[in-house]
Amino acid sequence: MSDDRGMAVVGAGLVGSLMALLLANRGHKVDVYERRADPRKVGDAAGRSINLALSERGWKALELAGAVDAVRSIAMPVKARCMHALDGTLTYQPYGLPGKGRFGHDQCIYSVARGPLNRILMESAEATGLVSVHFEHPLADFQAKDGGLNLSFKGGKSARHQRMFGTDGAFSAVRQRMMKSDRFDFSQSYLAHGYKEVAMPPNSAGDFAIDPEALHIWPRGHFMLMALPNPDKTFTCTLFAPYEGDQGFDSIPDAEAARDYFHEHFPDVLDLVPDFDRDWNQNPTSSLVMTRCNPWHQGEHVVLMGDAAHAIVPFYGQGMNSGFEDARVMADLLDAHGGSPDESAWPSLMTEFTQLRKQNGDAIGDLALRNFIEMRDRTGDPRFLLQKRIERRLTNLHPDQWKPLYSMVTFSHLPYSEALALGQIQDGIMQEVMDRPDIEAQWDSDEVEQHALRLAADRLPTAPVSS
Numbered sequence: 001m002s003d004d005r006g007m008a009v010v011g012a013g014l015v016g017s018l019m020a021l022l023l024a025n026r027g028h029k030v031d032v033y034e035r036r037a038d039p040r041k042v043g044d045a046a047g048r049s050i051n052l053a054l055s056e057r058g059w060k061a062l063e064l065a066g067a068v069d070a071v072r073s074i075a076m077p078v079k080a081r082c083m084h085a086l087d088g089t090l091t092y093q094p095y096g097l098p099g100k101g102r103f104g105h106d107q108c109i110y111s112v113a114r115g116p117l118n119r120i121l122m123e124s125a126e127a128t129g130l131v132s133v134h135f136e137h138p139l140a141d142f143q144a145k146d147g148g149l150n151l152s153f154k155g156g157k158s159a160r161h162q163r164m165f166g167t168d169g170a171f172s173a174v175r176q177r178m179m180k181s182d183r184f185d186f187s188q189s190y191l192a193h194g195y196k197e198v199a200m201p202p203n204s205a206g207d208f209a210i211d212p213e214a215l216h217i218w219p220r221g222h223f224m225l226m227a228l229p230n231p232d233k234t235f236t237c238t239l240f241a242p243y244e245g246d247q248g249f250d251s252i253p254d255a256e257a258a259r260d261y262f263h264e265h266f267p268d269v270l271d272l273v274p275d276f277d278r279d280w281n282q283n284p285t286s287s288l289v290m291t292r293c294n295p296w297h298q299g300e301h302v303v304l305m306g307d308a309a310h311a312i313v314p315f316y317g318q319g320m321n322s323g324f325e326d327a328r329v330m331a332d333l334l335d336a337h338g339g340s341p342d343e344s345a346w347p348s349l350m351t352e353f354t355q356l357r358k359q360n361g362d363a364i365g366d367l368a369l370r371n372f373i374e375m376r377d378r379t380g381d382p383r384f385l386l387q388k389r390i391e392r393r394l395t396n397l398h399p400d401q402w403k404p405l406y407s408m409v410t411f412s413h414l415p416y417s418e419a420l421a422l423g424q425i426q427d428g429i430m431q432e433v434m435d436r437p438d439i440e441a442q443w444d445s446d447e448v449e450q451h452a453l454r455l456a457a458d459r460l461p462t463a464p465v466s467s
């Protein structure tokens with residue numbers, strides 16, 4: 001199993017499987033070590049989100065890996081946010097521009113099921129003939145020795161490799177080992193909120209119970225419900241609420257109390273979830289953790305990516321996408337050396353990876369937290385919805401001069417840190433525009449449009465249109 005010169009990937013989740021495929025595509029022999037049993041034999045592990053929003057950064061990495069067609073076959077286009085007010089009123093906000101999407105249709109995000117996506121990536125990697133996945137191999141420790149790495153696993157097995165990619169998730173064992181080395185920074189914090197999932201099955205006609213081309217949000221101030229469609233015509237509904245206090249999980253002791261909670265806050269949902277009690281009782285209330293660390297590499301042998309390097313809250317739909325972008329950037333760095341760098345090139349390659357990715361991991365962490373506040377507090381606010389309408393009008397009329405932050409994050413490849421900086425400037429501009437006394441009557445006038453464009457020309461360092 002061990003090869004002194006081969007690559008080790010620790011963690012066969014989404015990012016590890018993709019990284020293994022990208023390495024194999026460049027001719028590397030790869031051993032992947034995964035803590036869990038083979039999901040093809042024991043079924044997918046419960047306890048993680050069932051479906052995920054895949055967007056442009058993720059697609060670009062999948063394209064480089066040659067996995068777009070396979071993933072597209074399980075991906076559902078989601079074209080808009082649909083906000084559900086307490087009185088049942090629906091408000092739609094399209095995600096992107098008409099006709100500008102990756103596959104020729106409207107710009108949109110895609111809902112993909114975690115298990116099948118993971119399987120496609122893992123099996124594509126195995127199909128290269130260069131990747132072996134070793135299940136039930138939880139990494140316990142590693143040591144750099146004699147120009148290579150000695151890996152040890154719980155249960156006593158060991159292996160030796162030249163290089164190791166730590167893709168073992170938010171509670172990474174690779175990172176925990178790195179934390180014992182000098183000058184390694186690490187921070188971790190939990191959101192005060194947790195989440196619980198319930199399934200919305202197809203309706204009696206066998207069709208989706210609500211609009212399948214939208215991500216549904218029931219914003220209720222400091223808590224919210226979200227629903228994302230699945231190809232089997234179900235929706236996964238996720239309640240995000242504080243653990244403690246007002247409307248918190250601790251105020252919902254059982255399924256009956258949960259029904260009352262849903263009746264009060266999401267009255268249009270309960271009738272569509274017939275197995276509510278079963279789901280409520282069976283599904284865990286899971287926590288949301290954020291981590292940061294620096295550097296993302298250790299010497300020339302070990303590197304972290306995905307959640308192992310930067311666990312973020314899920315509210316921008318970018319955790320997996322940013323992890324896929326990490327893998328794509330690493331592959332680009334390898335390609336700069338013909339796919340297989342010389343020994344002497346690895347130290348600078350690893351340093352460059354941290355330099356390129358760390359600031360962007362931090363930026364998407366900040367953006368995701370901000371988007372949580374926007375989704376739960378502001379998507380129900382008429383003033384915020386008006387601001388979004390004005391921004392959308394600007395983008396439609398002047399796509400070269402105004403690109404919304406959401407689009408920069410979701411539909412472009414602009415580094416997250418640049419998107420964050422440009423978004424902050426745009427936010428200042430929009431606050432000034434929104435403060436006009438005539439804004440509600442004049443929001444779609446030439447005057448408001450020119451006002452915003454003048455401020456943009458003055459303040460934005462470069463037109464935020466690159467991709």
Ligand SMILES: Cc1cc2nc3c(=O)[nH]c(=O)nc-3n(C[C@H](O)[C@H](O)[C@H](O)COP(=O)(O)OP(=O)(O)OC[C@H]3O[C@@H](n4cnc5c(N)ncnc54)[C@H](O)[C@@H]3O)c2cc1C
Pocket residue numbers: 010011012013014015016033034035036048049051052053054137138139140167168169170171172173174195305306307308314316317318319320321322323
């Ligand atoms: C509720 C929720 C919703 C989300 N929605 C989205 C979304 O819409 N879009 C999006 O882009 N992202 C989303 N995310 C984030 C996304 O799930 C993660 O960013 C993504 O799973 C990270 O992939 P990864 O491969 O880095 O880590 P993981 O998926 O956690 O995989 C890590 C793997 O390592 C294995 N492992 C762990 N420890 C060891 C060990 N010691 N030895 C060997 N193997 C080990 C694990 O078993 C696992 O297979 C969401 C997250 C949550 C919680």
